[in-house]
Structure formats: structure tokens, C-alpha cells
Amino acid sequence: MEGPYVSPEEGARGAHPRAHVAPPGVDDFSRRQHAACGRIVLVTLAPEVPGARRLIEHLVATGVRVAIGHTAATPQQIDEAIGAGATLATHLGNGCPQMLPRHPNVIWELLAADALFASVIVDGHHLPPSTVKAMIRAKGPGRTILVTDAVAAAASAPGRYTVGGVQCELGEDGRVSLPGTPYLAGSSLTLDRAIANTVQFTDCPSMRWRRWRRRSLRRTWA
Numbered sequence: 001m002e003g004p005y006v007s008p009e010e011g012a013r014g015a016h017p018r019a020h021v022a023p024p025g026v027d028d029f030s031r032r033q034h035a036a037c038g039r040i041v042l043v044t045l046a047p048e049v050p051g052a053r054r055l056i057e058h059l060v061a062t063g064v065r066v067a068i069g070h071t072a073a074t075p076q077q078i079d080e081a082i083g084a085g086a087t088l089a090t091h092l093g094n095g096c097p098q099m100l101p102r103h104p105n106v107i108w109e110l111l112a113a114d115a116l117f118a119s120v121i122v123d124g125h126h127l128p129p130s131t132v133k134a135m136i137r138a139k140g141p142g143r144t145i146l147v148t149d150a151v152a153a154a155a156s157a158p159g160r161y162t163v164g165g166v167q168c169e170l171g172e173d174g175r176v177s178l179p180g181t182p183y184l185a186g187s188s189l190t191l192d193r194a195i196a197n198t199v200q201f202t203d204c205p206s207m208r209w210r211r212w213r214r215r216s217l218r219r220t221w222a
Contacts, residue, residue, distance in 0.1 A: 001032070002090065005045035005052065006070035011097035012046065014070055015166060015178055015185040024055040033064075040064060044090040046071035047081035060085030068116070070095040071106060078109045082116065091149055092118040092135060093127050098182065111138050119145040122197045123189040125175045129201035136202055146194045151176055151186030 003016050005024035013021065022028060024045055033040050043059055044067040045052055056066050068081055069090025089110040096106050110116060118139050122132050126149070136144050148154075153161040153170045160169050160179065168185035170176050178185045198204070 001036075001040050001042065002044040002069065005043070005049060005055070006095075007046040007049065007072050009072055009097065011099075011183075012070055012072045012095060014095045015168070015183055016070065017166060024049055024051045026055060026058045029055060029059070042067060042088075044069040046073060047086070048073040048077045053080055053084050056081055056084040056086055067119075068110060072097050073106055073109075075104050075109045078106070078113065082113055087116060088145075089113075089116050089118040091121050091126065091147060093131060094121065094184065111135060117143045117145055119147040121147055121149045121187055121189065122194045122201065123148075123174065123187045124197060125173075126184060126187065132198065132201045133203070136198070141204075146191065146198060148189040148191055148194060149187045150189055154186075154188040154190070156188075 004020050004022040006016055006021055007013055008018055008021045029040075029043070041063075042065045043055075045055065047053070047056070047068055048071060059066050065088065066081070066084075066086040067088035067090040068078065068086050073081070092110055093107055100107065110118065118135065120127060120132060120135060127135070151161075151163045151168065153163060153168060153176060156170060158170050158172045160167060162168075163186070166185065167179060168176050169179045170188055174188045176184060176186050176188055
């Protein structure tokens with residue numbers, strides 16, 4: 001579940017409609033978990049939002065994993081979230097303000113946190129090749145998770161689509177964005193393409209990635 005407990009700020013909120021952003025709370029999550037028949041096993045939230053730490057502790061205690069994302073959190077707020085049990089950074093390098101100080105900033109903090117695994121969207125739009133290469137070098141393949149962030153418009157012809165009430169535009173180059181804005185709205189990436197892009201961007205032979213994948217499958221990122 002990515003949202004609604006995200007930052008309400010532009011940039012960090014990404015394509016999430018501001019009207020749908022909600023404060024984190026145990027009762028609110030319990031209602032959503034009940035509606036989902038207990039199927040929610042991972043929640044992405046912004047640790048700087050009031051009430052986030054209490055919810056993180058509740059989620060961890062009930063076996064739900066917590067990811068940090070769509071956030072403009074300070075280093076202290078990130079440390080507190082990790083201390084409360086967060087174990088993942090959601091699509092690292094995205095879901096953050098368009099303009100950041102050189103340091104410290106949320107990307108550096110999440111990248112440097114050894115307790116966090118990181119998911120990345122390697123479609124060539126969310127992150128440039130050099131950024132992917134540097135991030136995977138820093139986190140290591142064993143703590144890097146490839147995700148697609150694909151929306152329903154993926155594998156469709158270029159054009160405008162409405163996904164969950166949000167209008168997005170799929171370009172000829174495969175970029176999915178909110179029309180008239182610099183913000184991405186998911187992707188059209190497939191996982192086989194993500195793997196191929198990662199091998200290409202990092203100069204890592206595919207055989208090494210297969211070995212890393214086999215080792216990673218033997219572990220969990222709890």
C-alpha cells in the first residue's frame with residue numbers, strides 16, 4: 001500500500017492527488033486492512049508526517065513491513081523511522097522534492113542507511129543510468145530490489161489514459177507523466193526490461209546478476 005500516508009508537498013507527493021493524502025493512524029490503517037481482508041503486507045509512508053512513528057511500530061508488531069517513500073524527511077526523522085522498524089526505501093531517488101540541498105538530503109540519507117533495502121525503477125526515466133550505477137554500487141546488489149512501478153497504461157499505445165481517477169500521458173519514449181507537469185505518474189516498464197537496463201547501466205554481466213538474485217532469494221529483507 002503506497003499512500004495515503006505520504007507527504008502532502010509538491011514533488012514528494014508525486015502523482016498522488018493531494019485530496020487523497022491522509023494522516024497516518026492505527027485506526028485508519030486497521031479499517032483499510034479489514035477492507036483488504038488482511039492482504040496488506042507492505043506500507044510506504046512518509047516518516048515526517050505526524051503519527052507516522054506510532055503507525056510504523058504498530059505495523060511492524062503486526063507483521064506488516066514498512067517502507068519510507070514519497071517523503072521530504074530530515075535525517076533525524078529517517079533515523080527514527082528505521083529505529084521503529086522501517087526496512088525499505090520505496091523507489092529510491094523518486095517521490096521526493098524536485099529541488100534538494102546538496103547535503104544532507106533524503107536521497108543521501110536513504111542511500112547511506114545500511115538497515116534499508118532500496119527499490120529502484122530502472123526505466124531510464126525515473127533515474128538516469130549514472131544514478132542507477134552509483135546507487136547499486138552503494139547499496140550493493142544484495143540490498144537492491146528492481147521494481148517496475150508500472151501503471152495500467154503500460155504495454156498500451158502512446159496517448160492519454162485515466163488510471164485511478166488520475167489522468168496520465170504515455171509518451172512515444174515510454175515515459176508516463178502527469179500532463180503539463182514534470183512529474184512522473186508510474187511507468188510502462190516491464191521487469192525483464194528492468195533487468196536488461198540494470199545490466200546495461202551498471203556494466204555488470206547478466207550471469208553475476210543471476211548469482212546475486214539466487215542468493216537474494218534465499219534471504220528476506222526483514
